[in-house]
Amino acid sequence: MKRIFSGIKPTGHLTLGNYLGAMRRWVEIDQHRSDALFSVVDLHALTVEHDPARVRRLSRQAATLLLAAGLDPERCTLFVQSHVDEHARLSYILECTATDGELRRMIQYKEKSAQARGSGESVRLSLLTYPVLMAADILAYGTDEVPVGDDQAQHVELTRDLAVRFNQRYGHTFTVPRATHPPVAARVMDLQDPTSKMGKSHEAGAGIVYLLDDADVVRKKVLRAVTDSGRDVAYDRAARPGVTNLLEILAACADGDPMELAGSYSSYGALKKEVADAVVEVLRPVRERHARLAADPSYIDEVLRKGAERARGMARPTVDAAFSAIGLLPA
Structure with a gap:
């Protein structure tokens, strides 16, 4: 079976766009046809100003909604990114493979840094480097396919470039993944501004349908x-x-x-x-x-604990191999 990895960032309440563009495909197709890993990528939520308590709350809510949407922990691996140290370990190794120029060309960094400069502010360094962490999320598991929306295709291309470059320099270590896209509603737009994506972190919610809206x-x-x-x-x-x-x-x-x-x-x-x-x-x-699930938090905790344990076991051999290939002594 092919292995897939995909993640969802806890920067806001999940929306109809998240569900139609990604989650429903994960539930109906991906967890049945592949060795699938799905992660609440909480480390990515730290690249901007945030409330720590809100990140924790939204991380739990996202995991609960993924289960409510139909992910089955017996069929797939569901976990929280920060619970698996291999993501951060591999991210630094890939930072030593990436270049400053290719990261500064990433669309989200260019847009957000330009907005910050316009208001006399600066952005966090992690906003520049987080695409490398995203590449680590994917490459740590020997991922074959990454189901993404149109706006994330650039990140998968960077991941592919880093995998190929590392393999050429240090010996074959990583599987080179490819992006896959759902056929319809890959990018659901804001109901009040149909030229903009229906984003969960937007401040104005009049055009956003949240999954928990009545x-x-x-x-x-x-x-x-x-x-x-x-x-x-x-x-x-x-x-x-x-x-x-x-x-x-x-x-x-x-x-x-x-x-x-x-x-x-x-x-x-x-x-x-x-x-x-x-x-x-x-x-x-x-x-x-x-x-129903939110009323049983101990069940959510157990699913995430087992998921992290399983994910750790899958990622560690690849990350250890990358450490060795790049020249680090074994622990």
């Missing part, structure tokens, strides 16, 4: 979604980003084709009502299972 809140957000000028329902991301976003959400919820669905609606109102109904029904079982 049904009335979900309906209200969808029915207030921004659409486009004109009246016809057409699938065209460039000319009709608002309607296209709604069609892609509906297609992902109903396993349909957004272009075909466009022909089924004569008004924006009818489309919004259908999308609201579909999203409510998709999220209902997740919210209900989350409530």
